[in-house]
Ligand SMILES: Nc1ncnc2c1ncn2[C@@H]1O[C@H](COP(=O)(O)OP(=O)(O)O)[C@@H](O)[C@H]1O
């Protein structure tokens with residue numbers, strides 16, 4: 001039995017609110033995606049900004065109407081059974097301003113417990129358990145506006161567990177968090193799946209996160225799924241080739257090279273650019289020559305273990321960064 | 323079970339919006355002061371223009387000779403009407419733009435419950451405002467009306483409320499699409515104020531505006547309430563029947579148009595949605 005089944009799902013947005021007599025231009029945000037998530041699986045949608053991840057999450061959580069295609073959550077149709085779905089799922093939305101900053105953590109959870117129909121006799125216990133679980137029990141009466149970014153995100157996760165959902169949707173759950181908070185959140189998500197049997201569908205544009213955390217990953221780009229497999233399975237796509245990382249100093253742009261290389265890091269302070277991609281031994285000298293001609297000063301050329309980022313670069317010619 | 327869950331959800335929303343309201347302490351005070359000065363001045367202008375408290379012209383038009391009593395009753399209805407309209411719209415807009423609306427909309431709670439929860443807080447607030455203003459006006463302007471009769475008229479006010487909620491929902495539906503809803507809401511409030519019949523009888527308005535006033539739920543509510551306070555239910559049956567009809571119509575149309583509007587918002591995908 002699948003927790004999430006998606007068939008050829010599409011979404012297009014009008015660029016401006018359609019009015020009579022206004023010519024409508026469309027943005028194709030999701031261009032027909034198909035995938036299934038098993039019960040108890042931790043499934044990741046990995047893709048750069050604007051790939052269509054948030055749009056997908058919003059359609060699956062019944063916040064947005066799909067333009068075309070179908071999806072079922074726990075067997076319920078997202079177009080027809082929105083309320084049944086809402087009772088059984090929950091989500092952590094993108095961004096920081098999603099909870100009531102003028103209320104305390106406790107008051108926030110009480111509110112959500114009620115609008116999720118948590119039975120009265122379970123409410124108190126559930127809220128206490130969740131606040132302890134995410135380590136906010138000591139600060140439960142503080143206003144959320146005084147919380148750090150990481151604490152806010154932990155509260156958002158507690159909120160997402162308030163109705164003991166079978167399926168959890170997490171949109172970029174570690175975006176903007178400090179390193180420690182990110183680690184906490186990732187371990188927490190993994191435990192939800194391993195110890196509590198939850199099904200999790202998360203989105204991220206951090207390939208390390210996807211690689212370490214997810215059972216299976218769909219790589220999404222420009223509204224299309226371009227690869228779907230386990231992290232190891234995906235890395236097989238590049239295993240035979242060599243992942244090369246070149247660090248150089250130079251002005252100008254090094255995007256859109258005639259090789260499948262992408263800028264993966266840019267240290268603007270020291271003016272150092274890091275390029276990455278698959279280049280075999282014969283091609284490498286030509287590449288270096290090309291870069292030098294472009295005015296680059298090569299600092300280092302190194303072979304690396306292939307990662308998911310290499311998979312993405314190989315498939316798209318671009319990096320995952322913003 | 324279903325019903326109990328929904329009622330608990332309603333209560334949850336009301337408590338939440340009440341807590342949030344309380345967190346704006348200074349607003350509360352400025353709200354009260356503003357209303358007081360505004361209405362106080364309107365009353366003084368009325369007295370200044372007629373030259374005296376008891377106007378034969380007003381008596382002829384409305385059956386009330388005492389302008390202040392007339393206006394205070396009207397103001398109470400208007401106070402209700404405006405709390406719904408702006409309160410309603412702002413409670414959606416504030417949350418929409420703060421980003422907090424999405425989590426509520428993703429929950430299984432029924433949309434009507436969500437709105438009514440917010441409205442419940444506003445009703446409570448209105449009652450608090452009234453209980454501050456009315457005694458003040460009674461003392462300062464020596465308003466004379468039978469308080470018992472006013473209590474009797476409350477059911478009429480609540481009937482009108484259904485229509486005002488409908489107006490609020492319709493306006494909320496429009497506001498979902500506006501990048502900057504401030505001006506729209508202000509204009510709407512001015513219109514409602516001008517056509518509410520709170521400070522003057524609508525029969526002194528130009529013909530076109532009179533018709534508009536008649537088909538919005540506010541003036542018919544003021545008129546019915548005033549008539550009941552002055553003459554009792556029997557004499558006001560005509561006004562009350564019309565109000566019931568109008569209110570139900572607004573409630574229904576408001577709800578449906580909001581539903582349609584939200585469905586459309588889910589289709590075209592608003593930025594803050
Ligand atoms: N409400 C909207 N109206 C118009 N275009 C939108 C809207 N929301 C998203 N988009 C566009 O749809 C595409 C996908 O966006 P999104 O789903 O947010 O991607 P991601 O979450 O992967 O960054 C982007 O090009 C974005 O600009």
Ligand SMILES: [Mg+2]
Nearest residue numbers: 053054055094
């Ligand atoms: Mg996104």
